[in-house]
Amino acid sequence: MNDDLDRQNNNIIANWARKHSLWVLAYGTGCGAIEVPPTMTSRYDAERFGITGMATPRQADVLLITGYLAIKTLKRVIRTYEQMQAPKYVIGFGSCTINGGMYWDSYNTIKRLDDYIPVDIFINGCMPRPEGVIDGFIKLQERIARGQAKGWQHYQENLDWYRANQKKVIKNWTMPDYNW
Amino acid sequence: MDSKLIKEQEIKRNINNAFRSAEVTVVRRRRISVRFRAGILPAFISYLKEYMGFVHLVMISCVDWLEDNQFELVYHLWSYEEHIHAMIKIRLDRDNAQIKSLSSLWPHAETYEREIHEMFGVDFEGHPGLTDLILEDWSDLPPMRRDFDTRAFVAETFEWRKGREDAQDVRQTISARYGETIPEFKKDK
Numbered sequence: 001m002n003d004d005l006d007r008q009n010n011n012i013i014a015n016w017a018r019k020h021s022l023w024v025l026a027y028g029t030g031c032g033a034i035e036v037p038p039t040m041t042s043r044y045d046a047e048r049f050g051i052t053g054m055a056t057p058r059q060a061d062v063l064l065i066t067g068y069l070a071i072k073t074l075k076r077v078i079r080t081y082e083q084m085q086a087p088k089y090v091i092g093f094g095s096c097t098i099n100g101g102m103y104w105d106s107y108n109t110i111k112r113l114d115d116y117i118p119v120d121i122f123i124n125g126c127m128p129r130p131e132g133v134i135d136g137f138i139k140l141q142e143r144i145a146r147g148q149a150k151g152w153q154h155y156q157e158n159l160d161w162y163r164a165n166q167k168k169v170i171k172n173w174t175m176p177d178y179n180w
Numbered sequence: 181m182d183s184k185l186i187k188e189q190e191i192k193r194n195i196n197n198a199f200r201s202a203e204v205t206v207v208r209r210r211r212i213s214v215r216f217r218a219g220i221l222p223a224f225i226s227y228l229k230e231y232m233g234f235v236h237l238v239m240i241s242c243v244d245w246l247e248d249n250q251f252e253l254v255y256h257l258w259s260y261e262e263h264i265h266a267m268i269k270i271r272l273d274r275d276n277a278q279i280k281s282l283s284s285l286w287p288h289a290e291t292y293e294r295e296i297h298e299m300f301g302v303d304f305e306g307h308p309g310l311t312d313l314i315l316e317d318w319s320d321l322p323p324m325r326r327d328f329d330t331r332a333f334v335a336e337t338f339e340w341r342k343g344r345e346d347a348q349d350v351r352q353t354i355s356a357r358y359g360e361t362i363p364e365f366k367k368d369k
Contacts, residue, residue, distance in 0.1 A: 072316045099341040099350050107323050107330050108315065111338040114357070122354060169337060172317040 005156070008087070010147045018061070018087060019141040020050040025060035027080060030067020032093045032127050039130040046130075051137055057083040062140070063117075067127070068096035068109045071169050074116060078166060079175055081117050086152045089144070091136060092119040095126045102126065115165045118151030187262055188212055191232065198231075199224055213267045221270060222280050225255065228268075229285060233261040237282070240292035242300050246326045249274045251302060255282075272302065281307040299324035 008014070028036065039046045040053060054060040057080045069077065081090070092113045095101035100111035113119055120143060123136035143149040155162060167173055185206055192204040192212065202224070203215040216224055228234040234257035243252040248271075255268040272279060281304040282289040293304045294313040301322040304310060312318065321328040342353045351362050 072314075075316075098354070100338075105331050105334050107328075107333050107337075111334075112341050114354075115339065124351075170317075171319065 005150075005153045009150050009153060015145050015147055019144040022049075022051045022062050022089075022137065022141070023054035023060045024051060024062045024064055025057055025080070025084070026053045026055055027057075027063070027077075028066045029069050029073050029077065030065075030094070030096060032064075032066030035093075035127050035130060035133060036064065036066065039133045044130040044134060046134055046137065049134065049137060049141070051134075057081075058085060060084055061088055063088065063090045064093055065090065065097050065113055065117075065119075066093045068094075068101065068103050068106075069113065070108050071110065072108070074110055074166070075170050075175070078117065078170075086156075087144075087149075088152045089120045089140060089149050090117055090151055091140065092122045093133070093136075094128060095124055098122055098124060110169065116162065116169075118155045118162075120149045120151045184209055188264065191262065191264065191266075194232065195228075198227060207267075210263055211265045211267075213269065215269050215271075218270045218272055218279050221268075222282060222285070225257075225268065225282060226285055228257060228266065233259040234264075234266055235260065237286040237289055238265075240282075240289065240296060242296045242302065242324075244274075244300065244324070244326045245271075246274075251277050251300060253279065253296070253302070277302040278305060279303075280305050283307055298322060301325065 024036075028034075038044055040051075046052070051062075057063075061084075063077070063081055063084065065077065081088070090113075092098065096103055096109065097113040097119070100106075100109065103109040104111065110116060121136050121140045123132055125132055128136070140149060188206040188209070188211075192206060195202050195204050195214065199216070201217060205213050207213050236258040238256035238258050241254045241256070243254065245252055251272045251274055253270045253272065255270070257266045257268065258264075259266070270279065277300070279302065281293055283293065283304075283306070290307060290309075291313070293302075293307055294310060296302050297304060297307075297310045298313055298315055298318070299322050315323070320333065323330070323333075341350050349362075355362050
């Protein structure tokens with residue numbers, strides 16, 4: 001199984017195609033969602049890098065976690081992430097996803113995003129400007145081309161660890177258990 | 181000064197004629213504050229709504245007076261005819277916080293009452309559904325109470341990333357986890 005995943009990940013031609021067509025799920029969790037429209041529209045025009053929006057998780061490649069994540073939202077994010085088709089990439093956006101940011105002592109926002117879902121790229125800043133966002137996307141494209149953006153593979157292999165972390169903060173677990 | 185507060189003084193007289201126990205203070209122009217007891221609050225508020233023209237419930241807020249062992253509910257009302265903002269302040273016992281719901285007078289009072297119920301634990305009698313509004317599956321103390329220790333809760337529930345507590349560079353721990361080098365930036369000249 002793992003050899004199969006590795007082979008998928010290291011396919012040079014597939015990676016070249018993937019990196020030039022990143023469909024970002026239009027799902028904003030925090031205040032960072034306000035930086036996405038200028039990134040996508042005419043001034044910064046992320047579409048020249050092949051980055052564009054998608055309305056449904058089943059056809060999206062990139063999940064942008066834009067800012068703080070409440071526990072209530074985390075449940076929806078996990079559900080969304082698990083619906084996306086592999087290969088899928090996660091960008092942690094803003095300092096809240098890195099160490100809690102300005103919500104470091106808040107009772108209902110998580111402090112470390114990479115404990116709950118695998119993150120391929122962190123963009124720091126509060127908030128990062130559209131230049132920073134585009135820079136993060138280009139870094140992600142480089143990692144995809146090198147076959148290093150394998151957070152989704154890490155998630156499948158360490159599902160128990162992620163599940164334990166997720167169930168620690170989500171008290172009433174009502175989500176389906178997928179079998180991969 | 182007094183000549184400008186004629187409207188406010190008249191409202192104060194009218195309220196005191198109907199409810200002698202209401203302590204009315206004129207805070208300033210267009211603003212009065214009323215202290216009242218919790219027992220017959222719906223009767224008092226409906227009097228203000230029907231006869232005094234305070235037809236708009238702006239919001240309900242709650243203050244936790246931990247030292248007095250009391251909650252203070254503040255009902256903000258607005259009169260479009262007189263252009264006066266009235267604050268009705270009710271003190272409740274903190275251990276047995278119970279009050280009648282105002283959802284029969286204003287349907288939108290339900291939302292404020294649900295929030296106060298979940299954030300402070302005040303029980304509203306006669307409310308059609310006191311379920312969670314913002315929080316989900318919360319089993320601890322209501323989080324806006326002052327005796328709820330947020331920092332202890334956070335330390336118990338979440339795990340800190342190293343570097344946060346002594347203001348170190350958190351990129352070190354991230355790069356260690358993912359096995360990559362931190363990019364070096366050119367220093368400013």
